[in-house]
Amino acid sequence: MxxxxxxxxxxxxxxxxxxxxxxxxxxxxxxxxxxxxxxxxxxxxxxxxxxxxxxxxxxxxxxxxxxxxxxxxxxxxxxxxxxxxxxxxxxxxxxxxxxxxxxxxxxxxxxxxxxxxxxxxxxxxxxxxxxxxxxxxxxxxxxxxxxxxxxxxxxxxxxxxxxxxxxxxxxxxxxxxxxxxxxxxxxxxxxxxxxxxxxxxxxxxxxxxxxxxxxxxxxxxxxxxxxxxxxxxxxxxxxxxxxxxxxxxxxxxxxxxxxxDCAQMYWLISNADGMTDDELAEFRDRLKFQHIAKAEEGQVQAYTQEPxxxxxxxxxxxxxxxxxxxxxxxxxxxxxxxxxxxxxxxxxxxxxxxxxxxxxxxxxxxxxxxxxxxxxxxxxxxxxxxSNEKERTDMILEAANYLDEETILKKLPFVAPEEVPDILAKLDEESYNRYTEPIEPDTPEDNPEGDE
Known part of the structure; x- marks a missing residue:
């Protein structure tokens, strides 16, 4: 329910x-x-x-x-x-x-x-x-x-x-x-x-x-x-x-x-009908650790599989x-x-x-x-x-004449959105300082000839 x-x-x-x-x-x-x-x-x-x-x-x-x-x-x-x-x-x-x-x-x-x-x-x-x-x-x-x-x-x-x-x-x-x-x-x-x-x-x-x-x-x-x-x-x-x-x-x-499983080696022993399971296991262990064994009249052949x-x-x-x-x-x-x-x-x-x-x-x-x-x-x-940042940047700069500074900065792939206000503020400050700095008058050293 x-x-x-x-x-x-x-x-x-x-x-x-x-x-x-x-x-x-x-x-x-x-x-x-x-x-x-x-x-x-x-x-x-x-x-x-x-x-x-x-x-x-x-x-x-x-x-x-x-x-x-x-x-x-x-x-x-x-x-x-x-x-x-x-x-x-x-x-x-x-x-x-x-x-x-x-x-x-x-x-x-x-x-x-x-x-x-x-x-x-x-x-x-x-x-x-x-x-x-x-x-x-x-x-x-x-x-x-x-x-x-x-x-x-x-x-x-x-x-x-x-x-x-x-x-x-x-x-x-x-x-x-x-x-x-x-x-x-x-x-x-x-x-x-x-x-x-x-x-x-x-x-x-x-x-x-x-x-x-x-x-x-x-x-x-x-x-x-x-x-x-x-x-x-x-x-x-x-x-x-x-x-x-x-x-x-x-x-x-x-x-x-x-x-x-296929990495394991399989042994086929001929003429071993009289061997018990315990004897076969003992024979296998001897081959595994000593790498040699007597086969008497039988024949031993190793096989592996490809997965x-x-x-x-x-x-x-x-x-x-x-x-x-x-x-x-x-x-x-x-x-x-x-x-x-x-x-x-x-x-x-x-x-x-x-x-x-x-x-x-x-x-x-x-x-x-x-x-x-x-x-x-x-x-x-x-x-x-x-993205292919160079391709995106080139495209934005080609259209820069038709966009304002804020839009350009927001579109640039390597500029994070939270960085835009700080960059704009710095640009405004630089622009303000450029047009408000006083122009120093020429000194005699700057004008040794005395030209007006």
């Missing part, structure tokens, strides 16, 4: 309902997929790590193969591709028309936004909490949202965490009219209120050098928690990518297993290309050295298309944070991309 904000309002025992809601949250497919995405993000690819080689006996019994190689090689595609998409839009931070806005959003604003955006990609959604003058980020694996049945708006939410199974289970309930903290001795144990509901903002006054005193509290007009989605479907980027990553890892691991190589290498190359193409990422190996900007732009097109969609949702979340903070501005993104 789906639980909503209306169910929370109707619940008589809030502590019991909070435990019930967290259990419901952890039972959802989205939550389980988010946990699985965290494993792939940590290069602990679930499928390949759980793989176990087996064999079948002559009677058809399935048994675990403990003798053959079982390499478990996990690729890092998931982390690398999500990092590329996130850093492409947010690697340079967030910019505003008024750069002083950043000072009002806290020193860690860019970092928190990037963390939230990355979690929104791998989990499908994350949450930003505007806490008076700075931002906190809540991942989907630690925050259970309560959606309104009628409007679909986020009306409340539960932040929950536990450092260890032996440590207390901590819960914070966020509502429009304030937040309440709870604690239990164990997860899903009886929740006890550790601090009563309080407002999100406190009005503090200090008079006559006394200790600061809380003289009032107030809330925001809406819940100060904003959802950030990674895409329009609100799903993890692992969806659809896991099967391809698993296939790549399986072939790569199988290739390593074959290299190991299949070309087909697997071609498969891995093709699968890598499909992973990048399906994710809409840039494979830098496809860009030749010295490529023109036209070729570079063409290679970037899939990444640009996905960035347009991604930045829409990131920008929407930031705009809601600005609204909560009472700031009238809009976010801007400078994409972090490689």
């Amino acid at each position: 789906y639980l909503s904000y209306q169910d929370f309002i109707a619940a008589k025992d809030k502590g019991q309902f909070i435990n019930q809601f967290i259990k419901f949250h952890e039972s959802t497919g989205a939550y389980k997929e988010a946990l699985r995405a965290d494993k792939y993000d940590a290069q602990e690819n679930e499928t390949i790590l759980q793989f176990q080689r087996v064999y079948y006996t002559l009677l058809g019994q399935k048994k675990i193969d403990n003798f053959s190689s079982n390499a478990q090689i996990c690729s890092n595609f998931f982390h690398k591709l999500n990092t590329q998409r996130c850093s492409y839009s947010l690697g340079n931070g967030v910019f505003f028309n008024d750069m002083s806005v950043k000072d009002k959003l806290g020193k860690q604003f860019d970092r928190r936004i990037k963390e939230a955006a990355y979690n929104a990609l791998i989990h499908g959604q994350s949450f930003l909490f505007w806490n008076v003058d700075h931002v906190h980020e809540f991942p989907f694996t630690q925050f259970a949202p309560m959606w309104d049945e009628d409007t679909g708006a986020l009306m409340a939410g539960i932040r929950f965490w536990q450092l260890d199974e032996q440590k207390p289970f901590k819960v914070v309930l966020y509502e429009v009219d304030g937040y309440t903290t709870y604690s239990a001795e164990s997860k899903f144990g009886e929740l006890k209120e550790t601090a009563p509901k309080r407002a999100y903002r406190q009005i503090i006054e200090t008079a006559n050098n006394l200790e600061p005193e809380i003289i009032g509290e107030e809330n925001y007009s809406s819940l100060p928690i904003v959802p950030m989605f990674g895409n329009k479907r609100h799903i993890s980027t692992l969806r659809g990518m896991q099967s391809k990553i698993d296939a790549y890892d399986a072939v790569q691991s199988g290739f390593a297993n074959d290299l190991d 299949p190589y070309a087909a697997r290498k071609e498969f891995l190359t093709q699968m890598r290309s499909e992973i990048y193409e399906d994710f809409g990422a840039l494979d830098v190996h496809t860009i030749a050295a010295g490529a023109t900007n036209d070729h570079i732009d063409a290679a970037y097109q899939p990444l640009d298309d996905n960035a347009d969609d991604f930045e829409y949702f990131v920008g929407d979340a930031i705009e809601k944070i600005l609204e909560l903070a009472g700031i009238d501005d809009e976010p801007q993104f400078k994409r972090n991309r490689i």
Whole structure:
């Protein structure tokens, strides 16, 4: 059964309902997929790590193969591709028309936004909490949202965490009219209120050098928690990518297993029908360590195998290309050295298309944070991309006669946006000094002839 904000309002025992809601949250497919995405993000690819080689006996019994190689090689595609998409839009931070806005959003604003955006990609959604003058980020694996049945708006939410199974289970309930903290001795144990509901903002006054005193509290007009989605479907980027990553890892691991197994030497002994298995094992060990043995009347011949190589290498190359193409990422190996900007732009097109969609949702979340903070501005993104900088610079300089200084500086690839105001200020100062410096009259030494 789906639980909503209306169910929370109707619940008589809030502590019991909070435990019930967290259990419901952890039972959802989205939550389980988010946990699985965290494993792939940590290069602990679930499928390949759980793989176990087996064999079948002559009677058809399935048994675990403990003798053959079982390499478990996990690729890092998931982390690398999500990092590329996130850093492409947010690697340079967030910019505003008024750069002083950043000072009002806290020193860690860019970092928190990037963390939230990355979690929104791998989990499908994350949450930003505007806490008076700075931002906190809540991942989907630690925050259970309560959606309104009628409007679909986020009306409340539960932040929950536990450092260890032996440590207390901590819960914070966020509502429009304030937040309440709870604690239990164990997860899903009886929740006890550790601090009563309080407002999100406190009005503090200090008079006559006394200790600061809380003289009032107030809330925001809406819940100060904003959802950030990674895409329009609100799903993890692992969806659809896991099967391809698993296939790549399986072939790569199988290739390593074959290299190991085929590197072993096999011995065929003729006229040895009377030797028992123990005697054969003893004969093999003697060859392995002493490299010499008596064959009596029999004949001993060594064999090795060549592992299949070309087909697997071609498969891995093709699968890598499909992973990048399906994710809409840039494979830098496809860009030749010295490529023109036209070729570079063409290679970037899939990444640009996905960035347009991604930045829409990131920008929407930031705009809601600005609204909560009472700031009238809009976010801007400078994409972090490689280019033929000499070609771009030459093009800008050719059009310099038709552009103002600020536009030229903003377009130059090697000038960061935050450097533009300082450069313009220095140019204005130099221009002012050039036209205001007094002209010294000529001295006799400067005009020895006495010419007028």
